[in-house]
Amino acid sequence: xxxxxxxxxxAKNGSPIVIVSNRGPVTFxxxxxxxRTYSRGAGGLVTALNAVSRRQDEAVWIASAxxxxxxxxAGESREEPYEVEDLRVALVEHDEGAYDLMYNTLAxxxxxxxxxxxxxxxxxxxxxxxTRRAWEEGYLPVNENFAGAVExxxxxxxxxxxxxxxxxxxxxxxxxxxxxRERLGxxxxxxxxxxxxxxxxxxxxxxxxxxxxxVLRSLLRADVVAFHTDRxxxxxxRTAREVLGVETDEEGGVVRYEGREVWARAYPIxxxxxxxxxxxxxxxxxxxxxxxxxxxxxxxxxxDRMDLSKNVLRGFQAxxxxxxxxxxxxxxxxxxxxxxxxxxxxxxxxAYADAIQKAVEEVNDKHGTGEWQPVVLSMEDNFPRSVAAxxxxxxxxxxxxxxxxxxxxxxAAVVNEENxxxxxxxxxxxxxxxxxxxxSVNPFDLDEGADxxxxxxxxxxxxxxxxxxALKRQVRENTIEKWVEAQLKDIAAYREHHG
Ligand code: F6P
Numbered sequence: 001x002x003x004x005x006x007x008x009x010x011a012k013n014g015s016p017i018v019i020v021s022n023r024g025p026v027t028f029x030x031x032x033x034x035x036r037t038y039s040r041g042a043g044g045l046v047t048a049l050n051a052v053s054r055r056q057d058e059a060v061w062i063a064s065a066x067x068x069x070x071x072x073x074a075g076e077s078r079e080e081p082y083e084v085e086d087l088r089v090a091l092v093e094h095d096e097g098a099y100d101l102m103y104n105t106l107a108x109x110x111x112x113x114x115x116x117x118x119x120x121x122x123x124x125x126x127x128x129x130x131t132r133r134a135w136e137e138g139y140l141p142v143n144e145n146f147a148g149a150v151e152x153x154x155x156x157x158x159x160x161x162x163x164x165x166x167x168x169x170x171x172x173x174x175x176x177x178x179x180x181r182e183r184l185g186x187x188x189x190x191x192x193x194x195x196x197x198x199x200x201x202x203x204x205x206x207x208x209x210x211x212x213x214x215v216l217r218s219l220l221r222a223d224v225v226a227f228h229t230d231r232x233x234x235x236x237x238r239t240a241r242e243v244l245g246v247e248t249d250e251e252g253g254v255v256r257y258e259g260r261e262v263w264a265r266a267y268p269i270x271x272x273x274x275x276x277x278x279x280x281x282x283x284x285x286x287x288x289x290x291x292x293x294x295x296x297x298x299x300x301x302x303x304d305r306m307d308l309s310k311n312v313l314r315g316f317q318a319x320x321x322x323x324x325x326x327x328x329x330x331x332x333x334x335x336x337x338x339x340x341x342x343x344x345x346x347x348x349x350x351a352y353a354d355a356i357q358k359a360v361e362e363v364n365d366k367h368g369t370g371e372w373q374p375v376v377l378s379m380e381d382n383f384p385r386s387v388a389a390x391x392x393x394x395x396x397x398x399x400x401x402x403x404x405x406x407x408x409x410x411x412a413a414v415v416n417e418e419n420x421x422x423x424x425x426x427x428x429x430x431x432x433x434x435x436x437x438x439x440s441v442n443p444f445d446l447d448e449g450a451d452x453x454x455x456x457x458x459x460x461x462x463x464x465x466x467x468x469x470a471l472k473r474q475v476r477e478n479t480i481e482k483w484v485e486a487q488l489k490d491i492a493a494y495r496e497h498h499g
Contacts, residue, residue: 014161014162015161015162015163015164015165015189016056016058016059016060016154016157016161016164016165017052017053017055017056017058017059017060017164017165017167018059018060018061018062018150018153018154018164018165018166018167019049019052019053019059019060019061019062019167019169020061020062020063020146020149020150020166020167020168020169020173020176021045021049021061021062021063021168021169021170021173022063022064022103022169022170022172022173023041023045023046023063023064023066024041024046024061024063024064024066024070024089024091025040025041025046025049025050025053025061025063025087025089026038026039026040026041026084026087026089027039027041027066027067027069027070028067028069028070028072028073029067029069030069036069036072036073038084044269044271044405044407044411045169045170045195045269047271047272047275047480048269048270048271048480048483048484049061049169050087051272051480051481051483051484052167052484052487053086053087054086055484055488058088058157059088060081060088060089060090060153060157061087061088061089061090062089062090062091062092062146062149062150062153063089063091063092064091064092064094064099064142065091065092065093065094070091070093071091071093073089073091074090074091074092074093075093077089077090077091078090078152079156080156081153081156090149090152090153092145092146092149094141094142094145095141097137097138098137098138098141098142098145099138099142100138101133101134101137101138101139102134102138102139102142102143102172103138103172104343104345104346105130105131105134105138106131106134106135106138106139106211107139107171107172108343108346109125109346109348110125110131110134110207110211111171111174111207111211111215112171112196112309113125113308113348114199114203114204114206114207115171115196115197115198115199115203115402116196116197116308116309116401116402116403117197117199117203117401117402118308118309118401119206121206125206127208131208131211132208132210135208135210135211135214139175140175142172143173143174143175143176143178143179144175144179146168146173146176146179147176147179147180147182147183148179148183150166150176150180150183150184151180151183151184154184154188163187163188163189164188164189165188165189165191165491166180166188166189166190166191167191167193167487168180168190168191168192168193168222169192169193169195170193170194170195170196171194171195171196173192174192174215174218174219175214175215175218176192176218177190177192177218177219177221177222178214178217178218178221180221181221186260189223189491189494189495190221190222190223191222191223191224191225191226191487191491192219192222192224192225192226193226193227193267194225194226194227194232194236194404195228195269195404195405196404197232197235197402197403197404197427197429198227198232198233198235198236198239199235199239200235200238200239201235201238201239201242201243204239204243205243212243213243213244216239216240216243216244217244217257219236219262220240220244220246220255220257220258220260220262221257221260222262223260223262223263223491223494223498224262224263224264224265224487224490224491224494225262225263225264225265226264226265226266226267226487227264227265227266227267227404228266228267228268228269228404228405228429229266229268229405229429229432230266230432231432232266232404232429233253233264233265233266234250234253234264236264237249237250237253237254237255237264238250240255240257241255244257253265261497261498263490263494265490267483267486267487268405268429268432268433268478268483269405269407269480269483270410270475270478270479270480270482270483271407271410271411271414271475271480272479272480273414273475273476273479276387276390276411276414276415277414277415279387279415280387280390280391280415282384284384285384285387285388285391286388287384288382288384288385288387288388289388289391289392291385291388292336292385292388292389292391292392293392295334295336295376296331296334296371296372297331297332297333297334297372298332298333298334298394298395298457299333299334299336299389299392299393299394299395299418300319300333300334300335300336300393300394300395300397300453300457301335301336301337301338301389301390301392301393301395301396301397301412301420302315302335302336302337302338302339302396302397302398302399303338303339303386303389303390303408303412304338304339304340304408305339305340305342306339306340306341306342306349306352306353306356306379307342307343307349307352308348308349308352308401309400309401309402309403310399310400310401310403311399311400311401311425311443312337312339312352312356312359313355313356313359314399314443314444314446314449315337315397315399315449316335316337316356316359316360316362316363316375317359317446317449318399318446318448318449318450318452318453319335319363319374319375319449319450319453320362320363320366320367320374321446321447321449321450322449322450322451322453322454323363323367323374324367325450325454326454329454329457330367330369330372330374331369331371331372332457333374333394333457334372334373334374334375334376335363335374335375335376336376336378336389336393337356337360337375337376337377337378338378338382338385338386338389339356339377339378339379340379340380340381341353341379341380341381353379356377356379357377357379360375360377363375387411387415390411390412390415390416391415391416391417391418392416392417392418393412393416393418393420394418394420394421394456394457395420395421395422395423395453395456395457396408396409396412396413396416396420396421396422396423397423397453398422398423398424398425398428398430399423399424399425399441399443399449400425400427400428400443401425401427401443401444402425402427402428403425403427403428403429403430404429405428405429405430406424406425406428406429406430407430409422409424409428409430409434409438410430410434410475413434413468413471413472413474413475414472414475414476416468416472419461419464419465419467419468419469420464420468421438421439421456421457421459421464421467421468422434422437422438422439422456422467422471423438423439423441423449423452423453423456424438424439424440424441425440425441425442425443426440426441426442426443427443433474433478434471434474434475436470437467437468437470437471437474438467438471439452439455439456
């Protein structure tokens with residue numbers, strides 16, 4: 001299988017495809033008998049990139065080694081990619097200290113917070129030596145390590161085909177295009193897909209100069225910089241113009257940099273609906289159903305990583321406010337919050353987990369009755385239970401401060417059996433596709449949130465059905481294959497355009 005041409009047909013040159021992301025499609029371990037085993041990575045990005053990988057038998061996926069056994073596989077895959085199921089993976093082992101600085105100081109607090117607008121700017125961030133060290137001794141070496149792995153994979157590739165297509169993913173790897181060009185020159189096609197929001201230029205300027213300019217200059221060495229929404233792509237073009245003073249065509253989504261043309265494009269990521277339909281009928285999910293369906297009253301649901309960007313606290317506050325304004329709703333609804341622990345080594349995340357527990361206690365103490373607990377909190381990674389809850393919810397709350405896309409909204413819509421209503425933040429990327437069938441909310445406005453939850457819980461059946469069916473249709477129509485096709489088509493168009 002080879003890359004597709006602009007007409008949807010196969011490209012003539014059979015370019016090898018290399019996917020690069022921090023998290024990989026599989027994590028290796030050893031079972032009790034000492035035999036190597038693996039588990040497939042969870043999460044939307046993995047599903048989406050699997051769809052890319054399946055497009056070409058010889059596509060290689062490069063990712064960080066995150067376990068001891070991964071490190072062994074990393075050693076073995078230095079010469080030749082490691083084959084697992086239908087995938088070919090090459091894992092990269094990083095220096096532990098460097099990876100820690102990249103992940104826990106530079107990428108997750110700093111870039112993540114800037115791009116999701118999470119800083120309380122009168123107080124944070126205070127940038128100093130720590131940030132510079134995390135950049136120089138963490139982010140840059142880890143990114144360079146990835147570029148080295150790409151070079152090795154391409155050297156060992158047996159294909160004699162055309163110039164490689166290198167698809168780099170996300171904010172942990174912004175400097176990879178820079179290091180790739182240093183090693184491989186201009187010939188390979190390089191794209192970087194940003195899976196999180198891109199802020200306006202003022203937001204980006206919170207970063208220290210060496211990061212804000214360094215990242216932009218690296219991204220502009222890619223051929224395409226991709227996002228989930230048009231708004232993020234436009235913000236990126238404006239940021240490049242205002243921060244670097246480069247020439248841009250905002251309408252056309254083009255930045256001109258050092259004699260080259262860089263395209264900023266939007267490809268709204270999707271899910272594999274079939275995979276979720278199948279999962280919904282699996283034994284693991286069916287076993288969990290009663291635990292979800294037996295909760296009293298209607299089911300108000302949220303499923304999120306425990307991340308500050310998800311706006312979990314205001315979700316509980318808005319719900320509490322709804323119960324204050326509509327005491328008749330007491331015992332008529334239960335709010336199930338499934339929150340998977342995430343990034344616990346970062347102090348802000350640890351503090352957030354505590355704040356969540358307190359907020360839940362407050363609502364439960366204030367509004368609970370002997371018989372009824374208004375909020376049921378589950379702080380564990382229980383995917384089958386989440387899918388069981390997707391099937392059963394009456395209202396799904398997605399009130400993110402900002403979110404690149406939010407795949408929960410899509411996954412849940414496909415398998416829901418109750419004509420459930422989506423309450424959706426106007427700052428989630430999913431708003432561009434799903435907003436017209438949801439109740440959209442300003443995630444900061446507790447009154448609006450309370451009204452939206454109430455309206456969703458009391459919506460007439462016919463209206464619920466109309467919206468739920470439209471949501472399902474929308475998600476099923478924008479398949480993950482279309483997401484891949486659109487990118488491959490643009491790659492062919494870009495190459496044609498640039499001779
Ligand atoms: O795009 C955001 C992302 O990188 C997703 O792939 C994933 O949902 C999440 O962040 C995971 O974060 P982490 O790799 O830090 O657990």
